[in-house]
Amino acid sequence: MREARSKEWYVTGKSVRGSIHRGNDLPNQDCIAWVQKETDSGEVAVLSLADGHGSEKYFLSHIGAQFAVQVANDLLYQFAQANAGLSLTDIKVGTERLPFQIVRQWRRKVEDDWNSPERSKETERWLDNPEIARTVESSPLIAYGTTLLSVLIAERFIFYMQIGDGDILAIDAHGALTEPVPLDERNVANEATSLSSPTAMRDFRVEFRRRGSSVPALIMLATDGYANSFLTRAGFHKVGSDIWQMIRTDGKAGWQTIEKQLEGWLQRTTELGSGDDISVGLLCRMSALQEEGPEKLPAATQGVGDSQVPLQEDAISQQGIPGTALGEEELDESTEKRSAGTGKS
Amino acid sequence: MIPGGELAARPLHFFWLADCSGSMAGEKIQSLNHAIRDAIEAMRKVADNNVHAKVFVRAIKFSRGATWHVAQPTPLENFQWKDLTAGGVTDMGQALIMLAEQLKVPLMEQRGLPPVVVLVSDGHPSDDVKKGLAAVMAEPWGKKAVRIAIGIGKDADDNMLEKFIANPEIPVLHAHNSAELTHYIKWASTMALQASSSPSMRSDATQLAAPFASTQLNIPAPLPSADGQSQDVW
Numbered sequence: 004m005r006e007a008r009s010k011e012w013y014v015t016g017k018s019v020r021g022s023i024h025r026g027n028d029l030p031n032q033d034c035i036a037w038v039q040k041e042t043d044s045g046e047v048a049v050l051s052l053a054d055g056h057g058s059e060k061y062f063l064s065h066i067g068a069q070f071a072v073q074v075a076n077d078l079l080y081q082f083a084q085a086n087a088g089l090s091l092t093d094i095k096v097g098t099e100r101l102p103f104q105i106v107r108q109w110r111r112k113v114e115d116d117w118n119s120p121e122r123s124k125e126t127e128r129w130l131d132n133p134e135i136a137r138t139v140e141s142s143p144l145i146a147y148g149t150t151l152l153s154v155l156i157a158e159r160f161i162f163y164m165q166i167g168d169g170d171i172l173a174i175d176a177h178g179a180l181t182e183p184v185p186l187d188e189r190n191v192a193n194e195a196t197s198l199s200s201p202t203a204m205r206d207f208r209v210e211f212r213r214r215g216s217s218v219p220a221l222i223m224l225a226t227d228g229y230a231n232s233f234l235t236r237a238g239f240h241k242v243g244s245d246i247w248q249m250i251r252t253d254g255k256a257g258w259q260t261i262e263k264q265l266e267g268w269l270q271r272t273t274e275l276g277s278g279d280d281i282s283v284g285l286l287c288r289m290s291a292l293q294e295e296g297p298e299k300l301p302a303a304t305q306g307v308g309d310s311q312v313p314l315q316e317d318a319i320s321q322q323g324i325p326g327t328a329l330g331e332e333e334l335d336e337s338t339e340k341r342s343a344g345t346g347k348s
Numbered sequence: 349m350i351p352g353g354e355l356a357a358r359p360l361h362f363f364w365l366a367d368c369s370g371s372m373a374g375e376k377i378q379s380l381n382h383a384i385r386d387a388i389e390a391m392r393k394v395a396d397n398n399v400h401a402k403v404f405v406r407a408i409k410f411s412r413g414a415t416w417h418v419a420q421p422t423p424l425e426n427f428q429w430k431d432l433t434a435g436g437v438t439d440m441g442q443a444l445i446m447l448a449e450q451l452k453v454p455l456m457e458q459r460g461l462p463p464v465v466v467l468v469s470d471g472h473p474s475d476d477v478k479k480g481l482a483a484v485m486a487e488p489w490g491k492k493a494v495r496i497a498i499g500i501g502k503d504a505d506d507n508m509l510e511k512f513i514a515n516p517e518i519p520v521l522h523a524h525n526s527a528e529l530t531h532y533i534k535w536a537s538t539m540a541l542q543a544s545s546s547p548s549m550r551s552d553a554t555q556l557a558a559p560f561a562s563t564q565l566n567i568p569a570p571l572p573s574a575d576g577q578s579q580d581v582w
Contacts (some may be wrong), residue, residue, distance in 0.1 A: 022400070193462055193492075194462070230459060232356075232457075237353060238355075239352060241351070241353045267350075268350040
């Protein structure tokens with residue numbers, strides 16, 4: 004796991020194997036990673052997480068989840084770099100191509116992997132199952148099926164994108180919570196839209212937000228195993244509120260406690276809740292601590308300490324992506340919502 | 349203490365839909381009562397093996413009209429089967445409409461596991477069953493439900509039961525005697541429960557295929573009698 008810290012945004016995350024997966028000798032099919040760097044055009048942070056589908060026919064979904072996170076982080080970071088000088092309107096137009104680019108690159112990686120000699124040997128035992136053999140014969144992509152949730156934070160905008168289930172929460176400095184990406188009603192009863200689907204490009208849900216006065220203090224991304232562990236949706240939302248309250252109460256020490264305790268919290272949550280793999284990414288804007296708000300409340304979470312955890316800055320290499328057609332007008336609204344293609348919103 | 353509200357296992361709603369028409373009178377209804385009562389213990393054993401699913405059971409009976417036999421979602425550990433009695437026609441369509449009402453959001457929670465519906469019938473519906481089927485399939489939770497159908501005797505309407513299952517991989521089970529009915533009821537109530545609460549149910553919502561496959565349900569073969577042949581009583 005790569006830890007990173009820079010001037011404004013603090014980033015961390017963890018992934019734990021679900022207790023059902025442990026009991027059934029299944030791997031952790033989630034993946035999480037992030038990149039963060041101070042660039043010429045300001046700070047850029049990208050975090051992605053993915054949840055590989057669990058059914059047998061998705062027997063390489065843990066690999067598919069890793070590919071999804073790698074591809075999304077690389078493309079989103081490169082996008083921020085390549086388009087930093089454009090107007091917000093043009094940047095927003097450019098984001099419309101990201102689902103297409105991510106799906107295309109993910110498919111390419113999957114096809115390379117599927118055709119590699121190492122993978123062929125490994126998959127032989129799965130293909131003894133006629134149902135699985137039929138499925139991958141129609142499309143090997145299916146074996147790698149996964150969800151994907153990403154956030155890109157740049158100097159002038161925040162871009163969220165998601166395919167499949169899972170949650171993105173945004174908490175402002177006063178503790179008010181929103182879910183920036185609209186729900187997709189197809190994600191019910193253990194089924195989710197998927198990167199492996201032929202309609203994947205249209206199934207992405209995205210939101211582009213110009214950074215104005217309402218920049219979140221805390222952004223939390225989570226695979227569905229987290230929300231499914233709580234008796235109520237409000238109980239899940241309280242995670243975001245509790246974590247922000249810890250930071251408000253203890254500042255950087257609170258953040259360090261969260262980094263230390265997060266894995267244990269998630270482990271306990273899967274044991275007492277859904278039993279599914281859980282991955283959580285947190286991005287905290289420390290400058291929000293200086294903003295006016297209600298009086299600080301007692302920390303909702305116990306065990307706050309002040310031990311120092313050394314962190315490392317990390318980054319990916321910079322490669323440009325061709326920009327999109329340029330327009331002259333500037334966005335005049337702080338929030339621009341859209342759903343790529345026909346994805347429900 | 350950990351962040352967030354109360355943690356809990358995911359809810360799994362289980363529905364019995366039982367035909368109580370006049371043709372079920374006598375041995376059939378007695379066998380059905382016995383089979384369901386017998387299956388509850390087996391269901392509890394399955395549920396005990398998955399602490400991450402909380403099973404709630406309900407039952408609808410249909411004859412002239414349909415009514416809730418067990419209206420409240422009852423935790424499996426507290427569930428007691430009350431005997432059904434038979435008499436009247438086969439208003440299955442009404443039962444399906446009542447089921448569909450309970451499969452609506454927000455009655456079905458987003459975090460829930462796929463519901464399980466087991467339909468048991470020995471005859472042809474006497475009301476507008478197409479309307480009932482359409483109502484169930486119009487609900488996302490109805491479409492995603494694990495739907496099992498057991499036909500009792502040779503007069504069961506297989507065509508309609510197949511439409512209820514809506515999955516060519518899952519056959520209608522035919523019970524021709526009391527032993528077979530017990531066998532299938534036990535299988536339906538345990539295997540379907542297990543399949544619904546398994547992590548291997550996770551799949552792509554955009555695929556047209558049913559959310560569960562025959563291999564996950566391990567469809568049972570007809571129960572042979574002592575002489576190796578299935579006894580055809582009903």
